[in-house]
Amino acid sequence: MDELEQKFDKKRQFDLIASLAIDALGMATYILPALGETFDIVLAPVISALIYAVHRTTFGAAFGFLEEIIPFTDIIPTATILWVYRYVFKKKETLQAFMEKFNKKNKKTIIIPAK
Numbered sequence: 288m289d290e291l292e293q294k295f296d297k298k299r300q301f302d303l304i305a306s307l308a309i310d311a312l313g314m315a316t317y318i319l320p321a322l323g324e325t326f327d328i329v330l331a332p333v334i335s336a337l338i339y340a341v342h343r344t345t346f347g348a349a350f351g352f353l354e355e356i357i358p359f360t361d362i363i364p365t366a367t368i369l370w371v372y373r374y375v376f377k378k379k380e381t382l383q384a385f386m387e388k389f390n391k392k393n394k395k396t397i398i399i400p401a402k
Contacts, residue, residue: 295385299374305341306366309334313354314361324358331355334365342369 313334316323334355339348351365373381 291386291389294389295382298385302341302374303367303370305337306364306370309337309341309351309366310364312337313351313365316361323361327355327358327361338366338369341366342373344369 313330316326316330319326331352335348335352338351339345342348347365347369354360354363354365
């Protein structure tokens, strides 16, 4: 179980750093105020794809796309909010999905005891 916990913790940390970077990229358009909202048209599908790659949620990717495309909403840290939702509010479900993927990959069966 220790190996699994370490891998889950590394994934959780990686997802947080990736989420913060995605949100920083989305907010970077504020550096060039005149071009910022125009550049969001190009950046919206990129942000959406990155959110999907990290969080594997179509809803989150669509919301990230809309957040980028709608003017003056870049300040919303969509990827980080998704991270909080997955790793704080839905931690048990996220861990369970991680374990299933881990078990399938390593052909092991590890069960979390009910609390």
